[in-house]
Amino acid sequence: LMNRIIAKYSDVFQRATTAEEVRQAFSVKRIASLFGVEDGQAIESSFSMLRLFYQLGVRYMTLTHNCNIPWADQNNVDGVNSTLIENNGLTEFGKKIIIEMNRLGMLVDLSHVSKQTMIDVLNITQSTVIFSHSSAYSLCNHIRNVQDDVLELIVSI
Incomplete structure (x- = not known):
């Protein structure tokens, strides 16, 4: 479910599993989804x-x-x-x-x-x-x- 939501709203959310991925999401103004x-x-x-x-x-x-x-x-x-x-x-x-x-x-x-x-x-x-x-x-x-x-x-x- 979460993966589908992230995919559907990829301009808003970005899946993150590492600190670097959180920073990367922030840098492109997306919400890091842990x-x-x-x-x-x-x-x-x-x-x-x-x-x-x-x-x-x-x-x-x-x-x-x-x-x-x-x-x-x-x-x-x-x-x-x-x-x-x-x-x-x-x-x-x-x-x-x-x-x-x-x-x-x-x-x-x-x-x-x-x-x-x-x-x-x-x-x-x-x-x-x-x-x-x-x-x-x-x-x-x-x-x-x-x-x-x-x-x-x-x-x-």
């Missing part, structure tokens, strides 16, 4: 599925959405629903997923994940992370936003 996966549940705890998504052009993955997944906790565990904690951040398998994402060149999107999941990722990643649709908690007190102490960890990457 493919991503919202919710790591989509890979079904499978390295093969992660690699398949990468082969299909996916370059970032949001680890969780509104539910915990077998290897990472989502942000609702940080609030009044703290009884929902299942993994206390990333499991050992989850850490291996992050390492594989780094190896592939796939960005880790930390929107929707719990604070501990954020910290766990930031402690092991060797690559840039993104918060594709989060804000600073100190600016907007919402459970999905990122606390300052977590944002400060990004400086060390």
Whole structure:
């Protein structure tokens, strides 16, 4: 579907899988279209599925959405629903997923994940992370936003 939309509106959109392709799209006044996966549940705890998504052009993955997944906790565990904690951040398998994402060149999107999941990722990643649709908690007190102490960890990457 996305490829068809990009082809139909090629004067507006341009598919991008690398930073250079994003810059190139910008230089010709097109919108760089990056493919991503919202919710790591989509890979079904499978390295093969992660690699398949990468082969299909996916370059970032949001680890969780509104539910915990077998290897990472989502942000609702940080609030009044703290009884929902299942993994206390990333499991050992989850850490291996992050390492594989780094190896592939796939960005880790930390929107929707719990604070501990954020910290766990930031402690092991060797690559840039993104918060594709989060804000600073100190600016907007919402459970999905990122606390300052977590944002400060990004400086060390």
